[in-house]
Amino acid sequence: MKYVIALDAGTTSVRAFVYDLKTGKFVHGASQEIKQSFPRAGWVEQDANEIYYKAAYCLNECVRFAGAENVAGMGITNQRETVVLWDKTTGEPVCPAIVWQCRRTSEYCAALSKENKELIRERTGLVVDAYFSASKIRWILDNVPKARTLEKNGTLCAGTIDSYLIFKFTEGRTFATDVTNASRTMLFNIKTLDWDEELLQLFGVSREILPEVRACDARMGEAEIAGSRIPIAGVIGDQQAALFGQGCLSEGDGKITYGTGLFLLFNTGGRCAQSKRGMLSTIGYSACGKTTYALEGSAFNAGSAVQWLRDGLGFIKTSAESERVAESVESSGGVYFVPAFTGLGAPYWNAEARGLLTGITRSTTRAHIVRAVLESIAFSARDLASCMEEDSGIKLREIKCDGGASANNFLMQFQSNVLGVCINRPVERESTALGAALMCALSLGLVEEQDIPRLRSSERIFTPSPDREKFDRLYGEYCRAVQKTLL
Numbered sequence: 157m158k159y160v161i162a163l164d165a166g167t168t169s170v171r172a173f174v175y176d177l178k179t180g181k182f183v184h185g186a187s188q189e190i191k192q193s194f195p196r197a198g199w200v201e202q203d204a205n206e207i208y209y210k211a212a213y214c215l216n217e218c219v220r221f222a223g224a225e226n227v228a229g230m231g232i233t234n235q236r237e238t239v240v241l242w243d244k245t246t247g248e249p250v251c252p253a254i255v256w257q258c259r260r261t262s263e264y265c266a267a268l269s270k271e272n273k274e275l276i277r278e279r280t281g282l283v284v285d286a287y288f289s290a291s292k293i294r295w296i297l298d299n300v301p302k303a304r305t306l307e308k309n310g311t312l313c314a315g316t317i318d319s320y321l322i323f324k325f326t327e328g329r330t331f332a333t334d335v336t337n338a339s340r341t342m343l344f345n346i347k348t349l350d351w352d353e354e355l356l357q358l359f360g361v362s363r364e365i366l367p368e369v370r371a372c373d374a375r376m377g378e379a380e381i382a383g384s385r386i387p388i389a390g391v392i393g394d395q396q397a398a399l400f401g402q403g404c405l406s407e408g409d410g411k412i413t414y415g416t417g418l419f420l421l422f423n424t425g426g427r428c429a430q431s432k433r434g435m436l437s438t439i440g441y442s443a444c445g446k447t448t449y450a451l452e453g454s455a456f457n458a459g460s461a462v463q464w465l466r467d468g469l470g471f472i473k474t475s476a477e478s479e480r481v482a483e484s485v486e487s488s489g490g491v492y493f494v495p496a497f498t499g500l501g502a503p504y505w506n507a508e509a510r511g512l513l514t515g516i517t518r519s520t521t522r523a524h525i526v527r528a529v530l531e532s533i534a535f536s537a538r539d540l541a542s543c544m545e546e547d548s549g550i551k552l553r554e555i556k557c558d559g560g561a562s563a564n565n566f567l568m569q570f571q572s573n574v575l576g577v578c579i580n581r582p583v584e585r586e587s588t589a590l591g592a593a594l595m596c597a598l599s600l601g602l603v604e605e606q607d608i609p610r611l612r613s614s615e616r617i618f619t620p621s622p623d624r625e626k627f628d629r630l631y632g633e634y635c636r637a638v639q640k641t642l643l
């Protein structure tokens with residue numbers, strides 16, 4: 157058996173990759189776009205059937221390439237929090253999937269009492285928000301009559317995308333999810349590792365309709381693909397998969413994914429650190445009989461600010477061009493940008509804040525502004541990293557990076573300078589899919605846990621400038637600009 161397959165069911169696309177166990181490289185991939193619909197302002201839906209058919213197409217393609225007899229198994233990683241409710245007897249969804257970005261249950265969440273919000277925070281590690289699955293399940297139970305009928309008949313299933321795909325691929329034999337996906341539902345107690353009775357009651361969701369929760373390295377049955385049966389072993393939510401794929405398996409290891417937004421995950425070992433500054437406590441992964449926790453912080457806008465430079469201002473033709481333009485000047489010339497297009501997340505949590513460009517003089521050029529925008533991404537990562545360090549009492553040693561904007565050398569060097577730690581960029585930037593492939597290999601006994609960090613190879617390491625004072629001063633200026641957006 158030479159290969160492991162990773163299925164990455166993301167928000168905008170579903171992809172499958174064939175991973176060669178000997179060389180540690182992806183050798184083949186298939187991808188399909190997934191449609192999103194926006195039936196009302198703030199609503200986001202997807203067709204779970206489409207996700208399944210396109211996942212099946214990509215997997216067929218990969219199994220055909222590799223030859224079923226050469227495939228040891230498949231791992232699954234997925235967009236988290238998105239909810240599907242379906243009929244156990246037919247596998248048909250009762251309505252469109254409600255996607256993590258959907259805001260339809262914001263009011264419901266806001267109306268929960270202070271005591272309940274505290275209870276939820278304590279049990280789940282999450283800040284109450286429509287983002288997570290619980291209120292979305294409640295909405296479907298309240299608004300889709302078919303869901304209630306099936307619930308009465310005892311044939312309703314509710315779960316995240318991973319559990320739906322596992323159910324479909326095993327032809328209904330397995331109804332299960334993994335702990336990382338469960339930890340984003342707002343119904344799961346991350347300390348007892350079980351659905352929380354009080355939270356189930358609070359949201360009016362019965363345990364019977366929810367999947368069994370298993371470890372990330374648990375076996376999930378066999379998938380019917382291209383006329384063969386492929387073991388499903390290794391299921392892990394996307395951000396956690398990137399943490400795992402980057403080999404961040406020890407306490408104090410952290411990764412930042414620079415995509416549309418920015419996600420920092422920080423391994424806190426066996427300790428479930430409670431944040432005082434609005435970070436989420438979550439399960440990093442659970443494998444080989446132990447559970448590893450993580451703190452998670454995100455900035456809503458990162459790569460999206462580069463897209464704004466390109467599409468909104470027309471300052472650059474491609475996102476990649478931002479690197480050359482930023483480097484054409486020595487500094488931002490005193491210009492600071494705050495990327496608060498849709499408010500500010502942790503640690504500010506201000507939904508009303510809006511973007512700001514400050515420090516402009518007659519000598520300011522397009523290059524200074526482009527540079528200030530890239531610098532702002534690095535500064536917002538420092539906001540998150542400082543919270544993480546305070547909450548966990550652990551000092552960051554090094555950050556692994558991935559995601560589209562991690563290709564930007566200027567940004568990565570500046571990030572290293574601003575954080576005062578090395579930024580380590582891997583050869584293999586598809587960390588999410590790699591994480592699922594490695595979790596599968598671990599589950600099947602093809603790799604040992606301690607060997608995983610060694611399987612990752614660095615493409616480049618950015619080391620921080622010794623001039624700490626300079627970068628602390630620049631960060632201080634950025635913080636002053638942020639304060640102006642909060643006025």
Ligand code: ADP
Nearest residue numbers: 415416459460462463475476559560561563564
């Ligand atoms: P997502 O998974 O959120 O769709 P990706 O990881 O694919 O995001 O990254 C895409 C984002 O990265 C876009 O917002 C794009 O503007 C930004 N990006 C891509 N390449 C670069 C680059 N070289 N420099 C700066 N930003 C970049």
